[in-house]
Amino acid sequence: MAQIKITTEFIKLDALLKFSGLADTGGGAKVLIQEGKVLVNGEVCTMRGRKIRPGDTVTIIGGEGVTVV
Numbered sequence: 012m013a014q015i016k017i018t019t020e021f022i023k024l025d026a027l028l029k030f031s032g033l034a035d036t037g038g039g040a041k042v043l044i045q046e047g048k049v050l051v052n053g054e055v056c057t058m059r060g061r062k063i064r065p066g067d068t069v070t071i072i073g074g075e076g077v078t079v080v
Contacts, residue, residue: 012068015077021062022079024051027069031077048072 015031025040034040043049044059050070063069063079070076
């Protein structure tokens, strides 16, 4: 699992998906989240504005994932 370093307190889920390359665009990130294809710490998350903090893991169901540091 790749690690993504952030220099702020948190990053919003949709922005993280785009920043990490798990989604090609912000619109693609929105669709993945709305369709329930994104796991945050092992649980499905449909809130694209969810705050992701260091230590959290984000995974695309059936695909790649990242850990925020």
